[in-house]
Amino acid sequence: AELMFNTSIYPISVGSTFLRFGDNRYESLPGILSSEGYTSIAIHGDSAEFWNRNRVFPSMGFNKYIAEDNFANIKSGGMGVLDESLFAQSYVEVSQLKRPYYCFIITLTSHMPFEMGADLNILNLPDKDITSNYLQTISYTDKCFGEFFDKLNESGSLENSVLIIYGDHEGIHKYYQTNLPDNGRKIPFIIYVPGLQGMVIDQLGGQVDMMPTLAYLLGIDKNKYINGVMGRNLLGQTPGLAILPDGTVTGEIDDESHVANAQNIADMIIKGNYFNIKQNSQ
Secondary structure, three states: OHHHHHHHHOOOOOOOHHHHHHOOOOHHHHHHHHHOOEEEEEEOOOOHHHHHHHHHHHHOOOOOOOOHHHHHOOOOOOEEEHHHHHHHHHHHHHHHOOOOOEEEEEOOOOOOOOOOOOHHHOOOOOOOHHHHHHOOOHHHHHHHHHHHHHHHHHOOOOOOOOEEEEOOOOOOOOOOOOOOOOOOOOOEEEEEEEOOOOOOOOOOOEEEEEHHHHHHHHOOOOOOOOOHOOOOOOOOOOOEEEEEEOOOOEEEEHHHHHOOOOHHHHHHHOOOOOHHHHHHHH
């Protein structure tokens, strides 16, 4: 999800792109924003080496990566650093950045195994099972994000900012059996702009579509990214579609042969480090 959001390129079909091709170059969102004068940082409450991010993020164009070892105060639970520590560190980091900046924050507490300690539970639920644990951690993450939002608002930092929230996969996902409703593989993609009238857009899309959509909304010249992305602007006039992990295509297909080859093209781009070759030849 981090790859697709920041590069608009599908991952390789076998294995992990981050682990197998950690030094690849991309025409990424942080790289494009850098050409617009932005500083880009990534923050995650885990060890710097986890999932090879200490190599991937610099290659992807981030100027700085803040991991667990860089946190001033750490409160742990479940999979790692709790989100209250993550957002506290995130506020410290963005408060020190000169505008404009791009801050990519990866939450952790609402990730499996959905354990954080009963003292942090917010909801009064009748059961103590995986469904309840999931709902408690989601509610906790919402609370931590809300406090982060309030701090940005009180400091005036929110006045000229855009907040984007998205998910890396649907809900509690396939590894757990719960009584939660099936959400049909949908994930959140929320764009908050202070003062902008809220609306719901039903255009079908995937995580690869998020980067070109944001680039469009930020007014970036499309010639800087249009030939380096596999996604589409979700606010454009093209039909909406999504390619699922098993290769199934859902939605309106306007170029079936092209879409059918998307995964093969992504494999060639990544295995051949295409964008590194392209940059070196310019």
